[in-house]
Amino acid sequence: MIRNSVIGGVISGLSRLFFGKRMIIAKSQKDLEKMRAVGELIAEVREALRGMVKPGISTLELNSAAEKMMRDAGSIPTFIGYKPHGMVPFPFAICASVNDQIVHGFSTDRPLAEGDIISLDMACTLDGFVGDTAMTLPVGEITDELKRLIKVTEECLHLGIERSRVNGRVGDISSAIQQHAEKHGYGIVRDYTGHGIGRKMHEAPQIPNYGREGTKEKIRAGYCFAIEPMLNLGTAETKTLEDKWTVVTKDGKASAHAEHTLAVTPDGPEILTLTKEQKKEPPAGQAETFAEARA
Secondary structure (H helix, E strand, O other): OOOOOHHHHHHHHHHHHHOOOOOOOOOHHHHHHHHHHHHHHHHHHHHHHHHHHOOOEEHHHHHHHHHHHHHHHHOOOOOOOOOOOOOOOOOEEEEEEEEEEEOOOOOOOOEEEOOOOEEEEEEEEEEEEEEEEEEEEEOOOOOOOHHHHHHHHHHHHHHHHHHHOOOOOHHHHHHHHHHHHHHHOOOOOOEEEEEEEOOOOOHHHHHHHOOOOOOOOOOOOOOOEEOOOOEEEEOOEEEOOOOOOOOOOOOOOOEEEEEEEEEEOOOEEEOOOOOHHHHHHOOOOOOHHHHHHHH
């Protein structure tokens, strides 16, 4: 197991070249300190945006605020210019996905309206490491149906985090998310997954939101994951808009998305994308969320 992320990245690249599979890179204690720092930073940005979401604000305003906070803190907005193979570069600091948009939504000058829901996904790079987080928020008052969708998506996230333990399997995370989502009758997005994270935003392994317990890669101390369930009110099927990025539900029904970056430690999973204040005590309602999710 490689613990130096620079050497590990080189070996991972060679592994993919010769064997078609990327190696999972375990982070050293020094790496983890940097992951904690960037995790706290992007969490501060997330919480600032949480307080800004209200009817009448545009996603362009939210994007501008997020980019300014990231740059003012000395970090780089990781999404800007991100260009997977065959894609056009992503032009914004955040993904702002409204209602039936699942992920990768473009910011616009359209004001958010009462009753909308919005997923805000964001990442920044600080001192060579990436922190990635997402949340789905109500815009003013929303229907009970949408409240349940957001709540169950958050529960799926925490159940997946709880299964991120040494000597477990990646399939344990996927299975926990799938079982809880299907218990509530939601469509699980299969085209997009969680992932490893570190010096790059997307590292091995892929972490689908569906799967079988006891399968896939073995989990070891030092691994860092970005777990991100995406649940739809209706079908799990998706389509991509003409901008080549924005992914929407095929049936036009609403979707919710939640994400944290975490580190696997010998004592259990450590959520990295929490603010300093949030790390002092469990976020409000977290204990209840676990209890209800397990019921």
